[in-house]
Amino acid sequence: MDFSLTEEQQLLQDSINQFIEREYTFDDRKKFLDSEKGFNEENWKTFGSLGWLGMPFSEDDGGYNGGPVDVMVIMENLGKGLIVEPYVPSILLSGKILADLGSDDQKSNYLHPMISGEKIITFAYIEPQSRFTLSDCLTKATPSDDGFVLDGYKALVHNASASDTLIVSARTSGNQCDEKGISLFLVDTNAKGVSLRNYSTIDGGKASELTLENVSVSKESLLGEMDEGFNAIDNAIDLATLGICAEAVGIMGKMNEMTLEYTKTREQFEQKLSQFQALQHRMVDNFMHYEQSKSLLVMCAAKMNDNTEDKKKALASLKYQIGLSGKHIGEESIQLHGGMGVTDEMHIGHYFKRLTTIRTLYGNSDYHLSNYASL
Amino acid sequence: MYNDVVYFALNYRGVLMNLSFSKEDQEFQQEVRSFIEQNYPSEIKEKQDQGIPLSKEDTVKWHKILNDKGWLAVNWPEELGGTGWTITQKHIFQNELAAANTPTLMPFGVNMCGPVIYTFGSDEQKEFHLPKILNGDIWWCQGYSEPGSGSDLASLKTKAEKKGDVYVVNGAKTWTTLAQHADWIFCLVRTDGSGKKQEGISFLLIDMKTPGVEVKPIITIDGTHEVNMVYFDNVEVPVTNLVGEEGFGWSIAKFLLAHERTGIAGIPSLKRELDRLRDITTQIQVGEGSLKDDAMFMSKLDRLEIKLTAAEYTELRTLAAMSAGGHPGPESSILKILGTDLQQELSDLFVEAVGYYAHPFMTEEDLASNESRIGPDFAAPVMPHYLNYRKVSIYGGSNEIQRNVIAKAVLGL
Numbered sequence: 001m002d003f004s005l006t007e008e009q010q011l012l013q014d015s016i017n018q019f020i021e022r023e024y025t026f027d028d029r030k031k032f033l034d035s036e037k038g039f040n041e042e043n044w045k046t047f048g049s050l051g052w053l054g055m056p057f058s059e060d061d062g063g064y065n066g067g068p069v070d071v072m073v074i075m076e077n078l079g080k081g082l083i084v085e086p087y088v089p090s091i092l093l094s095g096k097i098l099a100d101l102g103s104d105d106q107k108s109n110y111l112h113p114m115i116s117g118e119k120i121i122t123f124a125y126i127e128p129q130s131r132f133t134l135s136d137c138l139t140k141a142t143p144s145d146d147g148f149v150l151d152g153y154k155a156l157v158h159n160a161s162a163s164d165t166l167i168v169s170a171r172t173s174g175n176q177c178d179e180k181g182i183s184l185f186l187v188d189t190n191a192k193g194v195s196l197r198n199y200s201t202i203d204g205g206k207a208s209e210l211t212l213e214n215v216s217v218s219k220e221s222l223l224g225e226m227d228e229g230f231n232a233i234d235n236a237i238d239l240a241t242l243g244i245c246a247e248a249v250g251i252m253g254k255m256n257e258m259t260l261e262y263t264k265t266r267e268q269f270e271q272k273l274s275q276f277q278a279l280q281h282r283m284v285d286n287f288m289h290y291e292q293s294k295s296l297l298v299m300c301a302a303k304m305n306d307n308t309e310d311k312k313k314a315l316a317s318l319k320y321q322i323g324l325s326g327k328h329i330g331e332e333s334i335q336l337h338g339g340m341g342v343t344d345e346m347h348i349g350h351y352f353k354r355l356t357t358i359r360t361l362y363g364n365s366d367y368h369l370s371n372y373a374s375l
Numbered sequence: 376m377y378n379d380v381v382y383f384a385l386n387y388r389g390v391l392m393n394l395s396f397s398k399e400d401q402e403f404q405q406e407v408r409s410f411i412e413q414n415y416p417s418e419i420k421e422k423q424d425q426g427i428p429l430s431k432e433d434t435v436k437w438h439k440i441l442n443d444k445g446w447l448a449v450n451w452p453e454e455l456g457g458t459g460w461t462i463t464q465k466h467i468f469q470n471e472l473a474a475a476n477t478p479t480l481m482p483f484g485v486n487m488c489g490p491v492i493y494t495f496g497s498d499e500q501k502e503f504h505l506p507k508i509l510n511g512d513i514w515w516c517q518g519y520s521e522p523g524s525g526s527d528l529a530s531l532k533t534k535a536e537k538k539g540d541v542y543v544v545n546g547a548k549t550w551t552t553l554a555q556h557a558d559w560i561f562c563l564v565r566t567d568g569s570g571k572k573q574e575g576i577s578f579l580l581i582d583m584k585t586p587g588v589e590v591k592p593i594i595t596i597d598g599t600h601e602v603n604m605v606y607f608d609n610v611e612v613p614v615t616n617l618v619g620e621e622g623f624g625w626s627i628a629k630f631l632l633a634h635e636r637t638g639i640a641g642i643p644s645l646k647r648e649l650d651r652l653r654d655i656t657t658q659i660q661v662g663e664g665s666l667k668d669d670a671m672f673m674s675k676l677d678r679l680e681i682k683l684t685a686a687e688y689t690e691l692r693t694l695a696a697m698s699a700g701g702h703p704g705p706e707s708s709i710l711k712i713l714g715t716d717l718q719q720e721l722s723d724l725f726v727e728a729v730g731y732y733a734h735p736f737m738t739e740e741d742l743a744s745n746e747s748r749i750g751p752d753f754a755a756p757v758m759p760h761y762l763n764y765r766k767v768s769i770y771g772g773s774n775e776i777q778r779n780v781i782a783k784a785v786l787g788l
Contacts, residue, residue: 003695260786280782281775287786288709295688296681317681373670373677 003298009073015050016074020081026347029204032084037162038206039085048117053091056239061099062112068304071239072246072297079250082347082354084204086120086159092243093123094167096236097184101224110165110186122163124154124210125233132363134233135179139212141170148172148185148222150193150215160208161198163189168212173227184229186221187212203354241315241362242300248322248358249297252290255333255351259283262337262348279336286332289325296321309375316372322358323365330355400463407471414440415477423476426756428599428739431514431556437478438511448485448509455493456509462698466691473643481553483515484508488561491578491627495619500580518548518562518581518605519628526776528563529572529625533607535564535579537614542566542579544587544610550770554590554603557583563628566621576624580616587611597762598738632772640714642687648721649680655728655753666728675727679720686713708777708784715767715774722761729754733761 005013023043032040047053055070057063071092078087091114098111098121113119130136139152150170160166166187174181187194193215196208224232260283263273273279300314330352334341337348359365396404419433441447449465451457460468489508492500507513524531533546544564554560560581567575581588587610592600619627653676656666666672690710726733732750737759741748748755768774782788 003692004699260788264788274788277779277782280786280788281778283786283788284778284781287781288712291689291709292682292685292713295692296685298692299684299688317684320678320681321685369674369677369681372681373673 013073013077016077024081033204044085045117053117054115057099061107062115068242068301071243072301075243075246076250079247080254082350088240088243089122089158090120092240093236094121096239097167097232100232120163121165122157122159123167124157125169126155128155132367134237135230136177137169137171137182138176139170141172141183147218150212152212154210157208157210159206160196160210179230181227182229183226184223185217187217191215203357237362238315241319244358244361245297245318245322248326248355249293251351251355252329255329256286256290258348259333259336282332286329289328293321293325313375316368319368320365326355326359403464404467407468411475415475427743429478434478435511438480442509462694470643473647483517487631488515491618495627513558514556516551516554516557516560518560520550522547522549526773531563533564535566540614541611544607544612546607548605551603551605554605559583563624573625574622577621578618578624578627579612581612585610597759640690640710642690645683645717652725675724683717686717708780712774712777718767719764722764725757726761729757733758
């Protein structure tokens with residue numbers, strides 16, 4: 001058994017931390033958030049040139065052959081910096097789907113420019129009624145003479161307004177929740193009949209509600225086989241789940257650090273807060289939550305290439321734990337910061353908000369606990 | 376600015392962290408399994424599986440079987456009788472023992488006194504004691520806590536006064552586990568009361584047959600006699616039984632507590648017991664189905680299992696770090712808290728599972744007798760175990776003390 005990172009993974013970690021230190025202060029971040037796209041395109045290109053965008057993909061696909069552990073290292077460290085650039089929707093979701101299903105043409109037109117940082121592609125699959133069920137899809141694609149016509153509605157499409165292309169899941173056969181009968185399409189964000197209602201999310205991100213009305217796409221827009229898109233969706237969500245769990249672990253570690261620092265500075269009753277035993281024990285509990293989460297993260301990263309049941313069980317355990325520990329560390333960190341914890345000025349609240357959205361993303365603790373029970 | 380990093384990115388080859396067993400490890404696992412199959416005495420196995428308390432002879436028998444194979448002192452240095460196993464092998468070994476439900480061996484000799492003697496003891500002490508610890512001829516107990524010194528262990532008052540070539544020991548120790556079976560006791564005693572309380576403590580080995588040593592039972596809420604008071608009335612102990620120097624006892628105690636905390640999590644046994652509880656849920660009738668159909672109960676079991684997996688991997692990470700960098704540090708405090716939390720929660724789930732049949736009061740004698748038990752066989756030991764396991768968050772440094780240790784040593788508070 002070996003839990004250590006390779007020298008290369010250490011370097012990767014160092015380079016991300018250097019980047020955050022030099023280019024991603026809280027003031028920088030605020031500027032990125034306030035911009036129209038909600039993130040910084042120069043940063044995105046830097047990610048591309050540093051190899052982060054190509055990490056999860058094979059050399060044939062123009063990537064660097066990284067595995068789940070590398071994705072873990074990237075996301076954990078991006079989490080520490082509370083990075084808002086669309087690594088998860090574009091690279092881990094759309095990129096993974098393109099790598100799994102894309103034809104040579106589709107890869108060279110979409111995946112390669114995505115890896116180099118020129119194109120951003122997001123994945124539209126959530127629907128208002130679907131909650132966490134990946135096979136729940138009402139959006140329809142009807143075959144036409146020269147392709148398909150898409151009709152339907154997608155919710156919470158991250159970074160849609162900044163994306164050149166959308167990957168859209170749509171039903172080509174079967175009933176509302178059937179796994180079979182879902183197909184995936186590449187849709188130009190500017191195509192006729194595509195409309196976006198853009199908004200900011202509570203964690204500093206951008207998202208859109210997407211309406212598809214009589215949207216015509218070509219035959220070449222279909223990714224993979226018709227009716228057979230579900231497995232690719234499932235695999236991409238698995239990878240993204242590992243990703244956001246790693247991000248959450250990075251965030252939790254950072255929140256614990258900030259809380260410790262704060263209690264060592266703040267004085268009440270002529271004492272540092274950190275000297276009160278009642279508070280010390282709560283910080284120890286936060287630390288233990290972090291360690292438990294980190295342990296399951298490492299286990300899960302190592303099991304991502306195992307047989308499906310082992311992988312699914314590891315992911316369900318991990319996401320359940322992240323939901324639990326995310327709530328504990330998040331809420332306790334705010335409490336230990338006292339009134340300052342609820343001010344927009346302090347960084348802690350921004351970490352709290354991202355951690356809180358991660359708890360729900362790709363299924364909350366209850367959802368993953370029931371997944372666990374069914375395995 | 377990032378030139379070095381770009382270069383590295385272009386040459387990047389991801390490597391997957393490896394948590395699976397190698398071919399050699401799998402062969403080792405097989406070897407351990409077949410050894411247990413061939414050597415685990417069936418009469419002891421039967422008692423273990425039915426929750427019947429073991430006698431001293433049972434425990435010593437299994438101790439000797441492992442020692443004959445050279446598999447007793449797993450963590451000792453190889454030249455002293457240790458195994459020289461890798462972390463992975465030790466992990467496999469502990470898991471296999473637990474899966475087969477072999478007796479838990481007393482930690483006081485092999486895991487505690489042994490490492491103290493080979494680390495700090497004189498040549499004479501090593502020569503006399505180490506072989507006897509290994510072959511199980513001496514049963515050790517631990518003399519730490521006192522009636523007035525629980526969590527504040529350093530306040531202990533049992534006095535050892537040097538008179539010629541003996542220490543004269545007076546005082547009382549408490550919570551002494553299985554002292555009624557013990558041949559020797561290792562004690563923290565006060566040799567100097569003048570300075571800082573930690574500084575006047577020494578580590579002394581005492582033969583329980585010495586005149587003036589008296590053992591009195593303490594009966595606990597589960598109705599068993601597991602712990603004792605041990606009184607010392609002018610007990611004369613040869614000065615050669617002092618380990619290290621006078622005043623060095625507190626350092627030894629801290630060394631030992633760290634050792635004690637790693638194994639204390641008991642993760643392999645927890646895995647076996649959790650599986651057993653899953654199995655039991657199918658045997659407990661509820662309406663036309665079984666407890667397995669009760670989603671509320673099963674959800675608690677699943678939560679516990681995930682928490683156990685998290686603890687298991689935390690232990691593995693700690694062990695891996697230890698194998699790279701030496702001794703267990705304050706990390707072992709986390710494991711003590713996590714492991715004992717799990718042990719208590721699981722013992723409570725057993726009680727919940729068996730419902731009313733947790734209520735009949737089953738003494739050790741009842742459990743050992745041939746008469747049929749009241750209720751299902753698996754139900755009888757459940758409540759005594761739940762009651763007995765209140766101790767785990769109290770002993771070995773209470774979980775509150777562990778939090779103090781982590782706050783200080785890990786969080787720097």
